[in-house]
Amino acid sequence: DNNDLSLWFSEQTYKISKENVIPFNTKPIINIKSAKNEYESFQLVLKPKKDLKNVLVDITDLTCSSGIIKKSDIDIKLVDYVNITEPSYSSNYIGYYPDPLVKNSLFNVSTDENQPLWFTVYVPDNVIGNCTGLITINPENSNQIDVLLKLQIFDFSLPKETHLKTLFNIRYNILNFHHVTRPSYELDQLIANYYKIYASHRISPFLYAKPFYYSDNEIKVNLVNDNLEFNYNDFDAQAENYFSDDTNSYKFNVFTFFPYFASTESSYFGYERFSEMHNKLFKQYLSNVASHLQQKDWFDKAIFYLWDEPRPEDFQNIIVYALLIRNINPNIKIASTVMDIEAYDELKDSLDIFMVHTRIFDEDKILEKQGQGKDVWIYHTGNNNEMPYYIDIPAIETRMIPLIAWKYDIKGILYWATTYWETKTGYNFNNPWITPKDEWGNGDGFLFYPPCKEGYCDETNYDITPSIRFELLREGIEDYEYLYLLDKTIKQANQQGIDTSKAQLKLDSINNMIKSISEFNRDTYYLDNLREETAQEIVNLQSQMSYPSPDGLGSGGGIGAGSEKCKESWNCTSWSLCRQDNQTVRACIDVNNCGSIKDKPITNLSCVYVQSLVPCIEDWQCTEWSMCKENKQIRECIDVNNCESSLNKPYEINSCITEEIPYEICGKTCRISIGIVVIIGLILILSFTFIRFK
Numbered sequence: 001d002n003n004d005l006s007l008w009f010s011e012q013t014y015k016i017s018k019e020n021v022i023p024f025n026t027k028p029i030i031n032i033k034s035a036k037n038e039y040e041s042f043q044l045v046l047k048p049k050k051d052l053k054n055v056l057v058d059i060t061d062l063t064c065s066s067g068i069i070k071k072s073d074i075d076i077k078l079v080d081y082v083n084i085t086e087p088s089y090s091s092n093y094i095g096y097y098p099d100p101l102v103k104n105s106l107f108n109v110s111t112d113e114n115q116p117l118w119f120t121v122y123v124p125d126n127v128i129g130n131c132t133g134l135i136t137i138n139p140e141n142s143n144q145i146d147v148l149l150k151l152q153i154f155d156f157s158l159p160k161e162t163h164l165k166t167l168f169n170i171r172y173n174i175l176n177f178h179h180v181t182r183p184s185y186e187l188d189q190l191i192a193n194y195y196k197i198y199a200s201h202r203i204s205p206f207l208y209a210k211p212f213y214y215s216d217n218e219i220k221v222n223l224v225n226d227n228l229e230f231n232y233n234d235f236d237a238q239a240e241n242y243f244s245d246d247t248n249s250y251k252f253n254v255f256t257f258f259p260y261f262a263s264t265e266s267s268y269f270g271y272e273r274f275s276e277m278h279n280k281l282f283k284q285y286l287s288n289v290a291s292h293l294q295q296k297d298w299f300d301k302a303i304f305y306l307w308d309e310p311r312p313e314d315f316q317n318i319i320v321y322a323l324l325i326r327n328i329n330p331n332i333k334i335a336s337t338v339m340d341i342e343a344y345d346e347l348k349d350s351l352d353i354f355m356v357h358t359r360i361f362d363e364d365k366i367l368e369k370q371g372q373g374k375d376v377w378i379y380h381t382g383n384n385n386e387m388p389y390y391i392d393i394p395a396i397e398t399r400m401i402p403l404i405a406w407k408y409d410i411k412g413i414l415y416w417a418t419t420y421w422e423t424k425t426g427y428n429f430n431n432p433w434i435t436p437k438d439e440w441g442n443g444d445g446f447l448f449y450p451p452c453k454e455g456y457c458d459e460t461n462y463d464i465t466p467s468i469r470f471e472l473l474r475e476g477i478e479d480y481e482y483l484y485l486l487d488k489t490i491k492q493a494n495q496q497g498i499d500t501s502k503a504q505l506k507l508d509s510i511n512n513m514i515k516s517i518s519e520f521n522r523d524t525y526y527l528d529n530l531r532e533e534t535a536q537e538i539v540n541l542q543s544q545m546s547y548p549s550p551d552g553l554g555s556g557g558g559i560g561a562g563s564e565k566c567k568e569s570w571n572c573t574s575w576s577l578c579r580q581d582n583q584t585v586r587a588c589i590d591v592n593n594c595g596s597i598k599d600k601p602i603t604n605l606s607c608v609y610v611q612s613l614v615p616c617i618e619d620w621q622c623t624e625w626s627m628c629k630e631n632k633q634i635r636e637c638i639d640v641n642n643c644e645s646s647l648n649k650p651y652e653i654n655s656c657i658t659e660e661i662p663y664e665i666c667g668k669t670c671r672i673s674i675g676i677v678v679i680i681g682l683i684l685i686l687s688f689t690f691i692r693f694k
Contacts, residue, residue, distance in 0.1 A: 004142040005048045012041040012475060013395045013524040015098050015468065016116045018081065022047060029148040029617065030135075033532060034123045036157040038478055039200065041471055043079070044135065044147065046115040054106045054140035057117055062151060065129020065575035065584040065640070066607035069121065069151070077101040079116035079468070082433060088390045088441030097442075099391045099467045100433070100449045118471070122200075125157050128605065129575025129584055130619070130640045150619070152574055154535040156542060158481045162202040164402055165254045165377070165412030166477075168447070169206040170194055171419045177450040179457040186460050193464050194448075195241075199250035201474040202481075207242060207255035219289065221259070223269045226277070228284045232292055243298050254412065256305035256335075257293075259285040262321060263307040263314070274320060286328045299331075303353060307336040315346045322350035337379060337414065341365075348372065355379055355414050358386070361517050366408060377412035378405065378517075382440025386518040389415070389469060391436060391443035396522050398469045400514075402476035406483050407514045418470070420445030431455045443469065479527075482534045483510060493541045503537040506530075543570055543601060566594035570601055573621040576640040578607035587636035589623040616643040620650055628656035 008022050009030050034040035046055070057076055062069035081096040101118050109115040119135075131151040138144040172182075174194075180186040198205050220231035242252045259282060260268055268285075271278040286304075293299040304325065307318055318336065325332050335353035338344075344354070344365045354369055355377040366376050380387055388397040405413060420438075422430055433453045436442045449465040451457055486507055490500045509530055514520040521527070572588040579585070584607045588600060622637040633654040639646070 002143060002145060004050055005046060005052065005137070005139070005145060007137065007145065007147060008045045008047070010043040010045060010116070011524065011528060012043060012118075012471065013399055013527070014043070015395050016043060016045055016079070016114055017098065018096055018113045020045075020114055029150050031150050031152070032121070033152045033154065033535070034121065035154045035482070035535060036123050036125045036127065037160065038158050039120050039122050039474060040151070041118060041120045041475065043116045043118055046109055046117070046137065047113070048109050048111055048115075048139075048142075050142075051111050052109045052139040052142060055109060056106055056138045056140075057104060057136070058138075059119070059135045059149070060133045062121070062131035062133035062149070063577065064127040064131035064151075064153070065577050066605055067124075067127035069123065069127055069131055069133075071133075073122040073124065075120040075122075076104040077118045077120075078104060078107055079118050082391065082436045082442075084392050084436065084442050086437050086442075088387065088392050088437070088443075092392045097391050099436075099443065099469065101466050101468060101471065103463060103465075118468075120471070121151060123151070123153060127153060128155070128607075129153060129586070130577060132577070132641070148617070155539050155572075155574075156485070156535075158478060159485065160251065162251070162253050162477065162481070163484045164202075164405055164477055164480050166203045166414070167206050167254060167256070167412070168198070168203050168415045169417045171417050171421075173422050174419050176456050177421060177452070178462070179460045186462075190462055193462055195250050197464050197466060199252065201470065202477045203473065204252040204254050207252065219257075221285065223281070226280075228281055228288070230288050230292075236296065239296070239298060243301055252301075254301050254303060255298075257289060257302055258304055258306065261308070262317070263310065273317070279324060282324060283328050286325060286332065290329045290332055303333045303335045305335050306351075309337050309339050309357075310343065310347075312340060312342055312346070315343070318347060319350050333375075335377075344369065348374075353377060353412075355412075357381065358517055363408070363516075366410075370409060375411040376409075377414055378410050379414040379416070381416060382438065382444035387441055387444070389443055389447070390441045391467075391469070392441075394522065395468065395472055396524050396527065398472040399476040399479070399527070400520060401473065402480040403483075403510060404514060404517050404520070406480050407511055408517075415447075417445040418447040421450055443467070447473075479531060482531055482538075483507065486534050486538050489538050489541045489545075493545055496545055498541065498544050500541065503541055506533055506537045540571070543572065544599075566592055566596070568592060568594050568596060568599045570599065571624040572601055572603075573623055573636070573638050574640050575605070576638060577642050578609045579642050580609050582607055582609050585638065586640075587621075587623055587638040589626055589634065589636050591624050591626050593626045593629045616641055618643045618645060618648045620648060622650055622652070625654060631656060 006022055009027075010016055030042065030044070032040050032042050046052075059071055059074050059076065061071050062074070078101070079098045080100040080102050081098055082100065084092075084094050084097050087094055098116060107115070131153065133149045135147040135149055136144055137147070174190070175182055175187065178190050180190050195205065219235045222229045240246075240249070242250050242255065245251070262273075266273045268278050268281055271281065290299065293302050306321055307314060310318055322334055325334055333352040334350065335355060336347070336351055337355040337357065338347070339357035339360060341360045341362070344362070348369075351374065353375045356366070356379070358378055358380050361378065369376055380389060387393070388401055401413060404410070421432060430438065432443075432446050432449055438444050447467050447470040449467065451461040451463040451465055486503060490503050490507065493500045493503075513526070513530070568590050569592045570588050571591050573586045575584045575586045577584065583604050585604045588603050590597075590600070618639050619641045620637050620639050623635045625633040625635050627633070633656050635652050637650050637652055639649070
């Protein structure tokens with residue numbers, strides 16, 4: 001806060017209106033937390049007391065305990081607003097809603113109006129501990145303000161592979177809006193830009209083996225003398241970018257293939273559906289493509305998207321198609337969106353993947369399909385009673401979609417369009433900057449905005465303008481990966497005989513949070529705490545485990561159930577910032593007070609010291625308290641900022657009353673003591689009996 005400008009912080013799962021009041025609680029720094037290989041977002045809100053001109057926002061590199069997060073890994077965007085003149089639901093208010101995220105450049109802010117800034121920090125795998133950096137707010141007509149940013153890194157990485165499948169369609173109408181032609185180098189560059197942002201959000205676009213919407217990089221199929229000829233050269237070159245494990249690959253986890261879209265087309269190369277020649281060519285296509293995908297190791301990512309939203313009168317065609325496909329290759333996964341309740345039973349033998357519209361979501365039916373070995377996906381459209389993709393709904397609704405998928409073991413999420421910028425009556429554009437509502441609701445069918453607010457750009461423009469809703473999807477998918485990782489870690493720890501009851505309770509918390517797909521705890525603070533506690537359980541279990549075997553089930557070489565020794569249980573603070581002696585340190589304590597250090601984790605690492613330009617503020621972190629021993633508990637505390645002062649250092653010794661040591665901790669000693677007591681007791685009983693007998 002200064003004479004001209006107030007600043008305040010907000011987590012990402014809030015939509016900040018232009019009129020939101022400044023929170024009462026104030027802190028001198030921004031604190032965020034993240035795992036490695038994660039994108040962590042937050043908002044810094046400007047509220048000026050006078051009009052500010054040409055405001056420049058920048059950030060330094062983040063200096064970490066070990067390593068540096070470069071400013072190139074930190075994205076800054078301006079939160080823009082769209083005017084909602086007709087609400088999606090009658091209970092919603094009209095006015096300006098935050099949603100578009102535009103690139104950071106000089107901007108003006110009006111008096112008493114909020115201007116949120118959206119920061120996204122990517123945390124790479126090669127950094128450790130705590131990081132600090134400086135955000136600068138520099139208006140042309142006021143003094144510069146510096147804001148200290150602090151990042152605490154959880155000591156684990158999110159998986160590189162994304163375990164929730166997604167298909168989010170990019171529509172081809174983007175060409176005119178970006179002022180590119182087809183085919184062209186400009187188009188390839190534009191699509192690459194969209195795919196990069198998709199990949200960074202762990203979301204897969206609708207990818208087709210035939211056809212790719214935007215380029216000639218498809219499987220070339222020609223009919224020659226009543227037989228099909230195939231050319232995979234262009235497709236393979238493009239597909240390597242989509243699916244390979246190479247560092248630069250998008251690592252998309254699913255794509256679709258089919259010779260033609262059966263729900264809108266009834267012939268193949270002019271031969272009518274199910275005619276003798278049609279069936280011959282259909283078999284040739286599927287056999288050849290499936291074999292090629294298997295050779296390339298892409299087959300497991302492929303699904304045959306047979307039909308879109310079939311009606312009951314379409315079911316018979318699907319059944320016949322499925323029989324054809326099963327006879328050609330029974331391992332091909334057949335999928336269809338379904339929005340009629342009858343499809344659960346009528347198509348039970350025809351579909352491998354039921355993409356269920358949420359309006360017919362039935363928990364019993366879902367469990368039945370999963371029990372039959374089917375995969376279930378979910379999708380939403382604008383005619384939902386509850387539509388989590390609308391602009392004028394709370395932010396947590398969008399973030400919760402992947403968590404709902406976790407709760408019900410849903411394997412994938414489909415969304416019909418992320419760039420639906422035209423009307424349904426033709427290809428005349430409906431500009432979402434001006435008219436964000438279609439016939440269903442605000443934001444239906446688009447999660448990106450055209451690069452030019454007026455509509456079509458006058459020249460080629462490669463800028464991608466995502467929405468807050470698209471960012472919230474990534475946040476939810478990363479929530480999903482936290483739960484996936486905790487679940488996997490629990491299974492590994494169980495193999496090594498480690499107590500996982502506390503971690504399992506945390507994993508179960510998500511089920512308690514969600515009552516149905518539309519009824520769940522909407523407290524953002526609760527969700528953020530649950531995520532942090534999930535991270536703590538992952539760190540706690542991993543610190544007790546021996547390294548897992550390559551199959552992910554654990555080596556079995558850790559502390560086993562029934563061990564007769566005291567089980568060391570080490571708890572550590574975060575890593576400190578790098579000291580001038582090029583060392584980063586942390587404190588670790590055995591909370592079971594075993595008196596041994598056999599399994600003690602390392603407490604110092606080499607690093608490269610970089611002098612920080614920001615003022616040093618003590619930040620003490622402590623281990624958990626040890627068990628009570630000799631009427632005292634101990635812990636170790638460390639200033640992770642290495643300020644070389646101890647003004648605010650917490651106490652490290654606590655009085656307590658020593659209780660009897662539990663059996664599972666003291667092991668053999670307790671067993672010997674109990675045995676002696678039992679023997680003495682038996683002697684006394686026998687002596688007493690003998691005396692009475694005499």
